[in-house]
Amino acid sequence: MSKVLLAMSGGVDSSVAAALLVEQGHSVVGVTMKTFCYSETNSTGKTCCGLDGIMDARRVAETLGIPHYVFDMEEAFTAAVIDDFVSEYAAGRTPNPCVRCNSNTKIPDLLHKGRMLGCDVIATGHYARTHTDGSGTHILRGSDRAKDQTYFLWGVPAEVIPHLHFPVGELTKPEVRAYARRLELATADKPESQEICFVPSGDYAEFLGKRLGDDHAGLQPGAVLSTSGEVVGEHGGYARYTVGQRRGLGGGRGTPLYVLGVRPATNEVVVGTAAELYRDDVVLGDLNWLHDAPRVGDQLAVQVRHRAQAVPARVTDVAYDTVTLKLDRTQRAVTPGQSGALFVGDELIGGGRIR
């Protein structure tokens, strides 16, 4: 039996993953990654991987009789995830730190550390599956479509994929909870993590203020413009706005207005009607392919946010560092900075950041 390094966040999914691996006879080493300095935040229990998460993971590991350790990933996490989060907002985009974490920190670093410990398989509690055939190992959507987390995995380096294992990928969330209760795992009824782990309060504007300084341009008042360029109001700083957002624009007008775009250079926020939010083209940059890159004319599906349906699309242009897609039907609020994960059927083939 192979030795498996399992990432344990302290949540129910990775707890059950641990139990399943033990049951299957694997020699399991549990680890929790310490990703940032916990004293900087007040843990609310709504996020994964916090100090409480470490304690919960340790309790589960103890129950299952497997060793558990903490990896200090603070430096790598700060550089790859937090700095990126801050600079993306400063550039007027809406980043997806969980994707960055999975792709750039969690999974590659785990494999690196795992090999030092004699583990050649990396397991996580993601709702995703792998399938190996003659052409290699493929990442497939999890069996529970409501929980599927393949969206977060598009940036994983291709060479890591053959080493990945997702023990709960064939299960549904209710099955996972039932299994955890049956084993009386401490985390059986733990709520889902909701907020970004390093901003447990959910107030990311305050977090940006701390990192960028409250005098940063993105946090200064500016003009709200209509699509025709007319000033229709004032906003509190472009970094506070994301495409599709309705809240915080001031109210009282007849038609509800939504953010259509953010212009950092002039600190302007452009608004329009709900209908104007729909687009049928997507340009992706910062690309990553799990196997071969797609070609012009390929039919595939693009998912532009977690828990959104993937939309059928055709590749219309492939450049050195971008790929352009034409969607079969329009999508609401295609947001620059967010991830576009690409699928062929159930298979995740890669993705990029929305330009």
Next chain:
Amino acid sequence: MRICYIAAMKYVYLDHAATTAVRPEVREAMAPYFDDRFGNPSSVHRWGRQAKNALEQARERVAAALGAKRREIVFTGGGTEADNIAVLGRWRALCDSGSASPICCSAIEHKAVLSAAKQCTREGGELIILGVDELGRVQTVAIDEAIRARPAIISVMWANNEVGTIQPIADIAARCQAAGVSFHTDAVQAFGKLRVRVDDVPCDLLSVSAHKVGGPKGTGALFIRGGVDVSALTHGGGQEREVRPGTENVACAVGFAIAAELAAAEQEHEAKRLAGLRDRLQQSLVENIPDLTVNAAGAERLPNILNVSIGGADQEALLIGLDLEGVAASGASACQSGAVTPSHVLAAMGRVRPGDATVRFSLGHTTTAEDIAVAMQAVPAVVRRIRAEVAA
């Protein structure tokens, strides 16, 4: 199948500087004080008198093990509390009458002393830190220079917990005594490994801990030389000469007394035995692991400590990898979450090199030649695997 695998694995504990197993004699001596002899030493009745007797006998035996008088021993809740009462309590006693004096300690003290000294700075005292050389030794010229700043108290550990360096403690204490400066030494690691006696060394205050020598955790003692005044840090019913009030932990004091007696009696023989085993491990690691440095190798060292820095290795993976192979050792120090932080001791010695991993093996009463043989096999294998991946 799984059980067979575990049974085949030999687990080796080489972290005795962190803590030790309670010795059977100690546990046996403590047991009655959890049962029928449960009394409070302050009570007038027979239960109280019985407990008081046991406590004072324990004090007598700890005092004897250290060459002190019975009245000079105060039981504490461990080495950290003893260090705090010594450093902060003595400093406050000397500063009560007038302005805040400086406080002085070495850069490689245990956090218990360093943090207590930092507290003095929050109360207005200047902190003088004594640097160390590359082997972790405090220089006597630095002591003389510090004395000229007229600190209320100087605190230098007898021997270091991480690298094992032994300080010229008799010399330092004598210099302080001659200058009329209070001197404290943290002897938590030295006790049981070296001859630690306050009739040899003119220190005013000395801290020891029970669980490093086969006694129970949460118990220690502070030697306070007759006539030396310290301010209590906590306030209560006047127990332990008002220096450490609170109902005495009789069972642990009794256990500590047995452990201290055994440690003092066995010290000379045990030091030779452990040094032999340690040297065997050291030689084997030096021969089998390229780019390995023994920290503080040229200094007088505790016989039970081996601290090595290994180039091109990963700190976390090294300790975890050793644990997975059944060898328990430690790195610098572990924080609340269990993550490993860099060593302030190696930093003070100028021995921090990027890309190095550091591991401390510390031997103790239960360590056998077989344990050392297991470590000699496991450590180079773990290092080879880590280096292969670091280089990849």
